[in-house]
Amino acid sequence: MGPSSSSGPGPSPPEPLPRSAPPRSIGYWLLGSGTLVFGIVVLGGLTRLTESGLSIVEWNLIKGMKPPRSSEEWEEEFDKYKQFPEYKILNHHMELEDFKNIFYMEWAHRMWGRGIGMAFLLPAAYYAYRGHLKGALGRRVLAIGGLIGFQGALGWYMVKSGLDEALGTTPNAVPRVSQYRLAAHLGSAFAIYAGMLYTGWDILRSRRAIPASSTTTVSAMKKVMALRTPATGLAALIFVTAMSGAFVAGLDAGLLYDTFPLMGDRLVPPKDEIWSENYTHEGSSLKWPNLFENPTTVQFNHRVLATTTFTGISALYFYARRLPLPVPARRAMQALMGVACLQVSLGIGTLIYGVPIALAAAHQAGSLVLLTAALRLTHTLKRFSKKG
Known part of the structure; x- marks a missing residue:
């Protein structure tokens, strides 16, 4: 990050601590x-x-x-x-x-x-x-x-x-x-x-x-504050991905396909395997139970959600690098990206090595560390507004 322009207003004085x-x-x-x-x-x-x-x-x-x-x-x-x-x-x-x-x-x-x-x-x-x-x-x-x-x-x-x-x-x-x-x-x-x-x-x-603003211009501050919306969305997506992992664990779906990125010899399993008739409820032709009860579909969903989450974090990280982020926000963004890389590595390792206990436990813990990093980023961005 280069030095900020000196044409904007300087840092505001620290806010008084609330009496209550x-x-x-x-x-x-x-x-x-x-x-x-x-x-x-x-x-x-x-x-x-x-x-x-x-x-x-x-x-x-x-x-x-x-x-x-x-x-x-x-x-x-x-x-x-x-x-x-x-x-x-x-x-x-x-x-x-x-x-x-x-x-x-x-x-x-x-x-x-x-x-x-x-x-x-x-x-x-x-x-x-x-x-x-x-x-x-x-x-x-x-x-x-x-x-x-x-x-x-x-x-x-x-x-x-x-x-x-x-x-x-x-x-x-x-x-x-x-x-x-x-x-x-x-x-x-x-x-x-x-x-x-x-x-x-x-x-x-x-x-x-805390200084009311760690940025030097109103336009730069608006761009920084705008990051909070996608950061919050990513935190929600991390949560949903972790919950999809619970379905994988509950059905032992991680043992079904042990290759990545392919599932067997293709990216997407056959349609009749993902939307199997075996998981329709009695008296119903609806196939939505496959999303939560079919191990193949559950593993596929988790892969898609995890890939989407990692892609979203990466996109936000590279976009944020172009902004004059305050130091706390920059560190939080870097931590989120680093934990995301580690979590993806743990997930792939857990899969290809047949769900060993140590790796699987680390992967579950990693999901909570990743959520922590996302929450920390949103909370850090919350500290910065026009009035601090």
């Missing part, structure tokens, strides 16, 4: 809570990849916090697991020691979720008591808290779909959670995470003295 701004500690608390949510998304991915999510077949908020201790308790827990389709169909050769491994993975996932609830609820109650959670901030915190409670209920609703005993009597059935519920569970976690980060950033920004 909430304490900075609230911002750090929300960002810390967001970090915990990031962790549980990664742990949840590992739980799914190791097929541990159906190992605990009951939901007890308090009693479930204590894992089995004695041999008798372990045998009792294992016997409960044996009553459900995953054991009967897939894991009937499993020994107790193997069961302990998947049990502890799911138990850790549930305990982390409880920890997030406490880490959010207790400080929220304290700040509310001190009168710091008023107006828009109070409504945001209340909404995030409501989502956390909803997320816990949704998690058990998701697990129940994989415990359906009818799966054990259905020919060729594979015990797995509903891909619809999995996507809803992941989407809710993303929403909680985004709400925590954006609110935390808003609070810390409100307490910081």
Whole structure:
């Protein structure tokens, strides 16, 4: 970036800090809570990849916090697991020691979720008591808290779909959670995470003295501010792409075609494979269920969305390079482009190497890092307007 023209007005003086701004500690608390949510998304991915999510077949908020201790308790827990389709169909050769491994993975996932609830609820109650959670901030915190409670209920609703005993009597059935519920569970976690980060950033920004403008001309500022609309659109597209990835995971669709960019020997699978009659609902000729239930179509959709997302980020990056971006916005744009390149590499690697656990978990984590980078860019651009 070359030096800006000196013909425009100079930087405005720092804005005064709002007198009623909430304490900075609230911002750090929300960002810390967001970090915990990031962790549980990664742990949840590992739980799914190791097929541990159906190992605990009951939901007890308090009693479930204590894992089995004695041999008798372990045998009792294992016997409960044996009553459900995953054991009967897939894991009937499993020994107790193997069961302990998947049990502890799911138990850790549930305990982390409880920890997030406490880490959010207790400080929220304290700040509310001190009168710091008023107006828009109070409504945001209340909404995030409501989502956390909803997320816990949704998690058990998701697990129940994989415990359906009818799966054990259905020919060729594979015990797995509903891909619809999995996507809803992941989407809710993303929403909680985004709400925590954006609110935390808003609070810390409100307490910081920032020049009203880091650009030197009104026309340059308008061009910079215009970036916020496509950046917000890209953040939404990243979210949708991540949710399509949840459908890929839920149907194990990543194992179907392990080549890129071709699917088999062509870019687009045959029409009768994408719009298969096998996925039309009984009594209906509509083929739209293929979009969410046909593994071939689901993988194809994810490829298209991921390619579109990467193309959009690249286009915005190269366009933004021509603008006199303020330093924070330029760094955010560079971070978004860098994470996008890494995420595409992880996605292709996960595919061609047959969905190894390490790469697949990194790819899921990468989707949340990419969303973080996009949100950071939109929030950074939000800081710059004609009045700062």
